[in-house]
Amino acid sequence: MQLTLKVWRQPGPNAEGGLQEYQATDISPDMSFLEMLDVVNEKLIERGEVPIAFDHDCREGICGSCGMMINGVAHGPMKGTATCQLHMRSFKDGDTVVIEPWRARAFPVIKDLVVNRGALDRIVAAGGYISVSTGGAKDANSIPVPKVDADRSMDAAACIGCGACVAACPNGSASLFTSAKLSHLGLLPQGQPERYRRALKMVAQMDIESFGGCTLFGECQEACPKEISIDFISRMNRDFLVASVRAQADSARSGGDG
């Protein structure tokens, strides 16, 4: 196969960027999308040119490193598939493919297709955990978890933190990401003690990081390589509402802060 690529090139965070055209030749339909970029890059290197920078690591769809806008779609045309698992058989000989980095205010570009997704880590740091220290946990089977709850929790926990949901959202919202973590923990008995506090803190951090608000477009769910459901956002909104009411009641009882 032969394709024409239009790739976003930007030498550094503060440099100006633009689309550049490359020919991808000798492409096999069995290659992954990233292997196709490898081929293009090796040819650039052989000519002494700087290759296209892109994040990638496991190349089996689980680490969440890779991700780019392919013809305007986060992770490209194949539903439920991260860029590294997208294969060239999804394209036709002679196609033109436009490749851009995740576009979101909260994800500044570092170079070419590489962006800084540190904001997602900080949302987790704000409260995306169960506060237990190592040691002292009681026997694992002393906390029975109904199978349906465990399964649903796992559906949410499958998030790979790639940021496609943010990139796909017209508002640049991280609601699907945040709600997936809140649901993963909030659906389990172990997660109950901190459930509402967690919702307040993670949602607050989302705002601090300048992610946009959610207006339920649903683009995130379409782009998610793990097909995480937008239903989790409703769950987050409900928990956040309950948490806010409780927080108000608590502060009224205790006579304000402190």
Place this chain on the structure above:
Amino acid sequence: MAVELKSRIPAGPLPEKWDRHRFEMKLVNPANKRKYTVIVVGSGLAGGAAAATLSELGYNVRCYCYQDSPRRAHSIAAQGGINAAKNYQNDGDSIQRLFYDTIKGGDFRSREGNVYRLAQISVNIIDQCVAQGVPFAREYGGLLANRSFGGAQVSRTFYARGQTGQQLLLGAYQALEKEIHRGGVKMFPRTEMLDLIVVNGRARGIVVRDEVTGKIEPHLADAVVLATGGYGNVFYLSTNAKGCNATAIWRAHKRGAAFANPCFTQIHPTCIPVAGEHQSKLTLMSESLRNDGRVWVPKRKEDAGKSPLDVPEQDRDYYLERKYPSFGNLSPRDIASRAAKEVCDEGRGVGPGGRGVYLDFADAIKRLGENAIRERYGNLFEMYQRITDENPYKVPMRIYPAVHYTMGGLWVDYNLMSNIPGLHVAGEANFSDHGANRLGASALMQGLADGYFVLPNTLGDYLGSTKLEPVNVDDAAVKSAVAEVAERTRRLLAVKGKRTVASFHRELGRIMWEYCGMARSAEGLRKALELIPALRAEFWRDVMVPGEGADLNQTLEHAGRVADFLELGELMCRDALHREESCGGHFRVEHQTPDGEAKRDDEHFAYVAAWEYAGEGQAPILNKEPLVYENIKLSQRSYK
């Protein structure tokens, strides 16, 4: 000068060693812990768990990873599960049995003391992970579910669909983020360790390169933990992530840390076969699939080209069931891999190039229904279909062995400390627990055991019993380490030759796979020992690294890693050549039983080979730590 290899296995009966040791270790009082700084390199199961736990205890922790987030360490890709001797299934499991299975699975080349401790701790790991909210698979009654893995006849593997590594890592990552938020851990993502700083014989820091700004600088501490994973990418094609590398442990080796059993590498039997020259990595299909899948090839060569659906039952050779009736499709990895190679060498392999065997679920689907199989392995089947464009519910999967794990690594004592005081090594980066072959679902167990439960204890013992001098960035040892890294980076950029880094990496990989892969011979290894130094010389003469050092330069990062692989590969071949026996994943064609099984030589090789770096162009020095078995009788491994 020979290094001193004191294993420091505590005295006393096996089940009491760890308890006794914990009592005898020095403690650091809570108020003093915050005065110590510990560097943890790597944020996978071992590193992430260690960093979080050390911070919970009160130490100042600095944690480093080359990825953009600690959540992306390659532990995340582990699929199948984690072993623990819980005996929830009431099927005869016990700590003793997990211990024995692991020693036997490792072909009697690991330490009794370490492995017993691992089996003991396995139980606490599951408790800890459940408390953190890891969504393990459950039965309808709400209790934890288990499945079986290779090399065991009990069901002791806990799992979260086919994403167990992901869920365990997210547990450790969340604990790590909790500590980052609290201020106990300072995290350095996109930062690569390029050298170890040794001051007065003790590990006191690392030299790092900030991948975004290119800045090279020293970071100092009271102790260093390397949890940087294995070196499978020396083969270029492996199931490792593209970024996985040996640079941290190789740099430490060149600073004096002994490298143990480098030739002990694991070839995993069930990976998706290579599709073409462009292949950049190999994808594992979890061993758990062998619970329900049956492995076969046609009995006759002539049928190898046929569609599997056209080969009738009586013409199929279910060779694992035939050769190893008691373990069958759940034979250990080294044995299953070699058996696959054998049938393909006979010309009975299937798929492109004849390098593949079938993993067939037709019987299981008939027995349990397609839905049950989808529930168990749905995501793996999807992944297979996405890569191969074939539907494994309808046609059998094609699989072939691929490099997956390295049992060798930096030598450590019972405290997980290398022979450089203050340098601790955890997880796949050390050599400690798996001998010559690791059993499935035991890597996650070891990583978390090291990180959550061993290091947080033993590191305190080191700090509590050692008087450390202050160090600062102006010390000669620090300055020279930084200067050496800067010079090496400059050299890589200055060659400006004609060949790409990837082309060198691929060529090294082909040499390693051919001569130091599933079957090794003295002749082949000698050949590799000529080819590798020549390739290395060519690399430094003709490599092309475009761009500069002062910004994000992924080619430069790759070049540094390949330069180190070009040295490590040679040591692996040297180790494989010296070990005149076959054991576990190390199969020397000269040493096999009449029926083609690995033939160990306990009289001469029941030891850990710990190699010491002797300087540029000098042959490395072999040190031996004898393996002493007080509780287990050495026997030929049999899975028949």
